[in-house]
Amino acid sequence: MSTTDPFSAPFGTIFGDAMTVATVEDGVYTYGGAAQPLENFSLHPATHVFHYGSACFEGLKAHKQADGSIAIFRLDDHVERMLISIGKLQMPAPDAELVRTLMVDAVRANLAHTPDNPGSLYIRPTFIGTAPNIGAAASPSATGMLYVITSPVGDYFTGGVRPLTIYIETQNPRSTPQFGSVKSGANYVMALGPTLEAKRDHVADQVLFAPGNDITETGASNFFLCDSERVITRNLDDSFLHGVTRRSVLQIAKDLDLDVEERSVDLEELKAWSEHGEMFLSGTAAVIAPVGAVITQGDRIEVGGGEPGPTTLKLRQHLTDIQTGNSEDIHGWLTVVEP
Ligand code: COI
Numbered sequence: 001m002s003t004t005d006p007f008s009a010p011f012g013t014i015f016g017d018a019m020t021v022a023t024v025e026d027g028v029y030t031y032g033g034a035a036q037p038l039e040n041f042s043l044h045p046a047t048h049v050f051h052y053g054s055a056c057f058e059g060l061k062a063h064k065q066a067d068g069s070i071a072i073f074r075l076d077d078h079v080e081r082m083l084i085s086i087g088k089l090q091m092p093a094p095d096a097e098l099v100r101t102l103m104v105d106a107v108r109a110n111l112a113h114t115p116d117n118p119g120s121l122y123i124r125p126t127f128i129g130t131a132p133n134i135g136a137a138a139s140p141s142a143t144g145m146l147y148v149i150t151s152p153v154g155d156y157f158t159g160g161v162r163p164l165t166i167y168i169e170t171q172n173p174r175s176t177p178q179f180g181s182v183k184s185g186a187n188y189v190m191a192l193g194p195t196l197e198a199k200r201d202h203v204a205d206q207v208l209f210a211p212g213n214d215i216t217e218t219g220a221s222n223f224f225l226c227d228s229e230r231v232i233t234r235n236l237d238d239s240f241l242h243g244v245t246r247r248s249v250l251q252i253a254k255d256l257d258l259d260v261e262e263r264s265v266d267l268e269e270l271k272a273w274s275e276h277g278e279m280f281l282s283g284t285a286a287v288i289a290p291v292g293a294v295i296t297q298g299d300r301i302e303v304g305g306g307e308p309g310p311t312t313l314k315l316r317q318h319l320t321d322i323q324t325g326n327s328e329d330i331h332g333w334l335t336v337v338e339p
Helices: 048-052 075-088 096-109 185-202 244-255 267-273 310-323
Strands: 018-025 028-031 055-057 060-064 070-073 120-129 143-153 164-169 206-209 222-226 230-233 259-262 278-283 287-296 299-302 334-336
Touching: 018 096, 028 096, 048 120, 055 075, 055 185, 070 096, 075 096, 075 120, 075 244, 096 120, 096 143, 164 185, 164 278, 185 206, 222 244, 222 267, 222 310, 230 244, 244 259, 244 278, 244 287, 244 310, 267 287, 278 310, 287 310
Parallel strands: 164 206, 164 287, 230 259
Antiparallel strands: 018 028, 018 143, 055 120, 060 070, 060 120, 070 334, 120 143, 222 230, 222 278, 278 287, 287 299
16 A cells, blocks of 8 residues: 555545455355455456446445554445345345455555544445447346445544535435435536536535425535534435434434524525534544635625534534444444454
8 A cells, every 4th residue: 555644635535555355146156255365357348336326325434443453334224224225236145244355355454554633534335337338228237246444544534623615406316316325436526517617616515416496415425514502404205315324413412401493494594504504524534624614695604603513513523422432332333353
């Protein structure tokens, strides 16, 4: 692995030097049982994933603990979501135990690359359809590959924990109503055009998709309103990502005696909220990232005076304390990886 500092290198550009790989054919998965060196794949130019988007992935993290061990955060929740995504690609889902083993073996083989806090080892399980078949536009790939790579990471947003500027897109959704909950590459590339445009034209960090004024998610994170009494986020449906960090935030909010509201939020409520409340993004990569301004209908509106709000920072602190073993893991979210 390169010795580059994960806080100076862009997020996700340096890698642990071992990976795990399983293959599937006729619904049968095969795994050699051990990590192997990280290496390039050789794939036929007709490979299904290059043409028909048969790809999905997960994003989770392993953190150094206060006692020196390394633990994966919410491993089984990510395994469960990966199985759902593979199923939505119409590919045969592996046993949960196999996906779990591939993730744990990949982390074990890269333990030495786990950075000190606040850095972490980002884990990227990926599934691709590998059949060389450009005729298979209306059928799933006959073969596939499930692999796990890792990346020592620092902050996702350059500049660390800083108030982000969010551009609100009210015309188009991030994905499609039926596919938004799948963690597939296609959903991310669909958000790219509006995101680059918002960065260029409005100096925004992210786009918040609010089709028909219905606030959903940004290109890479879920979205929350909060104040000293409550957190509010969009109720789940198939149109946007069911974030594991989102779920953790809701649980931590309950633990802190905050009210939790999962419901629709429209643009008018969001604008009114900016005058007295806080907003933040949540995701494995983003953690909990404060919003300092929203841009909508040609106006730039400050949120919470443009500074990270106290409830946002409190939730972030509680989350990272659990992830790093600095507060008790009362919900059983950590899986320690033995060397
Ligand atoms: C994650 O938060 O893990 C994601 O998959 C988002 C990605 C843009 C890094």
